[in-house]
Amino acid sequence: xxxxxxxxxxxxxxxxxxxxxxxxxxxxxxxxxxxxxxxxxxxxxxxxxxxxxxxxxxxxxxxxxxxxxxxxxxxxxxxxxxxxxxxxxxxxxxxxxxxxxxxxxxxxxxxxxxxxxxxxxxxxxxxxxxxxxxxxxxxxxxxxxxxxxxxxxxxxxxxxxxxxxxxxxxxxxxxxxxxxxxxxxxxxxxxxxxxxxxxxxxxxxxxxxxxx
Numbered sequence: 001x002x003x004x005x006x007x008x009x010x011x012x013x014x015x016x017x018x019x020x021x022x023x024x025x026x027x028x029x030x031x032x033x034x035x036x037x038x039x040x041x042x043x044x045x046x047x048x049x050x051x052x053x054x055x056x057x058x059x060x061x062x063x064x065x066x067x068x069x070x071x072x073x074x075x076x077x078x079x080x081x082x083x084x085x086x087x088x089x090x091x092x093x094x095x096x097x098x099x100x101x102x103x104x105x106x107x108x109x110x111x112x113x114x115x116x117x118x119x120x121x122x123x124x125x126x127x128x129x130x131x132x133x134x135x136x137x138x139x140x141x142x143x144x145x146x147x148x149x150x151x152x153x154x155x156x157x158x159x160x161x162x163x164x165x166x167x168x169x170x171x172x173x174x175x176x177x178x179x180x181x182x183x184x185x186x187x188x189x190x191x192x193x194x195x196x197x198x199x200x201x202x203x204x205x206x207x208x209x210x211x212x
Contacts, residue, residue: 002126003129006129007133009133014137014140020037021141046111063171063174063176063181066187074190074191077202085201090199090200102190106185106186113138118130118134135165137165139162142158164188168181
């Protein structure tokens with residue numbers, strides 16, 4: 001029963017957020033509207049969240065390792081494919097457009113979905129089921145689905161955001177570090193830049209994980 005209630009809550013929340021993204025006046029790009037909403041929600045989380053003792057807030061420096069390993073792994077894969085498989089395609093880096101993906105977006109989304117909505121799900125549905133619902137919500141809002149789409153059977157969930165959400169839920173549970181989950185999120189957002197710069201074919205090989 002809890003699983004059903006949680007699933008319904010996720011779909012309703014995701015549909016509501018999606019509706020807000022698409023109907024903010026004067027903002028024509030959905031990602032910018034989503035960033036504005038997430039930033040406002042993140043501010044509410046920061047203001048209302050109880051501060052943990054310093055000894056517990058960032059108690060595991062090792063929590064930063066996954067993000068560093070993800071970036072290193074992307075570089076190794078791209079360099080290896082360039083060396084071993086002919087036909088590598090590259091493109092120059094455009095950091096002027098990428099910087100929000102690497103900075104403000106990971107911060108705002110992790111505060112919103114891991115510390116805000118995620119905390120609510122974990123409180124009401126337990127650690128593991130609540131973490132799953134938090135990751136599922138995070139994935140759905142990264143798709144173009146709506147309540148009408150769900151009712152009509154359009155239930156696709158992007159795998160990349162779902163996997164990232166699950167990993168960050170697990171990482172936050174074991175490390176207790178906000179910095180660690182922001183670092184991993186930023187590293188995940190940076191992998192398309194790494195692949196574009198070193199070997200763009202990886203974006204096709206791993207297209208199931210990336211948003212179009």
